Structures are given as structure tokens and as C-alpha cells.
Amino acid sequence: MIEIERKFLVNSNVFKEKAFKNTRITQGFLNTHKDRTVRVRIKGDFGFITVKGRSSKDGLSRFEWEKEIRVEEAEALLLLCEPTIIDKIRFEVKVGQHIFEVDEFLGDNQGLLVAEVELKTEKETFDKPNWLGEEVTGDIKYYNSLLSKHPYCTWDS
Template identity: 75%
Template sequence: MEEIERKFLVKSDAFKAEAFKQTRICQGFLNTHKSRTVRVRLKGEFGFITVKGISSDDGLSRFEWEKEIPKQEAEALLKLCEPSIIDKLRYEVKVGNHVFEIDQFFGDNDGLVVAEIELGSKNEKFIKPKWLGKEVTGDIKYYNAVLSKQPFSTWAFK
């Protein structure tokens, strides 16, 4: 249940033409303790509850457990979440043997676009598309749990 991923800023919207899927996501956090987060997510017509542990020192991996729950339960749990709710549109783009998930944020995080790629190992090679920008793996200000408390719109220097 270890998740290994790398995170990048996105420097153009060229990925949209390459996307094979897009899904609206609404998510909130029942707990945002630095050692663990508990997330509730509506992803299209599906609900999920996720527990994530503390990140490794390099920010590449952490424990993750996720379970699908009924949409109605996710909607009810979102009402119990800490402020504020994350609203984003997720694009999925296949590049080589991998799929990038690109999140375009709205609301208080409008203007932020972040790409993630999940890997099988920390040293796994992957193709970097031209629209991929600066790597921000391990930079906690780009974690959704932090964006819910310190949204992109409040950052002094973006």
C-alpha cells in the first residue's frame, strides 16, 4: 500500500488535447494532521475515503489506503470536513507506459495546474512531455491537504 509518485507543475494546456479522460473531483479532509490525512472524495459518480501517512524524506512515497464508498456517504462526510473543499478537474494523459494525472484547480486554488505520475519504484524511468514543468515532489505546499488550508490564491509569490 505504498504510493510512489512524482509531482510537477504544468507549463501549458497542451495536455488537454492529449487527455483520454477528464473527471470532476470534489474533496475535503476529515483530518489534516502532519502524520496522517483522512480524505473524502467525490470523483464523478463515485465516493472514496482515503488515509495517507507521512511522506518519506524525499517526498516520493507514503502509505496510502483507499476504499470506495457510496456517493451519498461521501456527500454526507464532505459536510463534516475541515474548511475548505478542493474543487478540480482531473485530466488523464497516457505518455509512454505511464498515465499522468493533471489537476486543474478552481475556487481558491484557481490558476494552479499540477501533474502527478505514479511509479512502481523510486528510480523508474518515464517520458517527460513538453508541457511538464518544474518538479515539486515533496514540496508540501502542493499537497491537497495544505491547499485546503493555504490556497494558491493566498500565496505571496506563485
């Protein structure tokens, strides 16, 4: 399956008032090779293992395969992951015909707010809420796999 998404920084907490759902996510990476990543995630009461391929040149699309696993399996696999484990709260916000997933990072990535919107095509248009900031689609430093290696707290301001 090909995933198409755009990614943005978030410039205010207004999205929290509009969110219809929020979920705690803990995730780690078994592999962070540039051609493929293997992620283990606990999202609420569910576990997942995900394989993602290399991003397209513009960063808009890439292969993604995901399978639900038992939380106990995910917890065991997290112990095998590369450092550092990502901890975040995901807020889901409906804007027009799309749902934005806004991640409020915790721990070593605290202070970082990133919104993603999944699209059906690379040319699809969508409403941009006023709390969206700079677009960072394709900027690999905002990929969770890189945030696990180079957390936000280590960035120069």
C-alpha cells in the same frame, strides 16, 4: 499499500488536447495531521475515503489506503470536513508507458496546474512531456491537504 509518485507544475494547456479522460473531483479532509490525512472524495459518480501516512523524506512515497463508498456517504462526510473543500478537474494523459494525472484546480486554487505520475519503484524512469514544468515532489505546499488550508489564491506571486 505504498504509493510512489512524482509531482510537477504544468507550464501549458497542451495536455488537454492529449487527455483521454477528464473527471470533476470534489474533496475535503476530515484530518490533516502531518503523520496522517483522512480524505473524502467524490470523483465523478463515485465516493471514496482515503487514509495517507507521512511522506518519506524525499517526498516520493507514503502509505495510502482507499475504499470506495457511496456518493451519499461521501456527500455527508464532506459536511464534516475541515475548511476548505478542494474542487478540481483531473485530466488523464498517457505518455509512453505511464499515465499522468493533471489537476486543474478551481475555486480558491484556480490557476494552479499540477501533474502527478505514479511509479512502481522510486528509481523508475518515465518520459517527460514538454508541458511538464518544475518538479515539486516533496514540496508540501502542493499537497491537497495544505491547499485546503492555504489556497493558491493566498500565495504571494
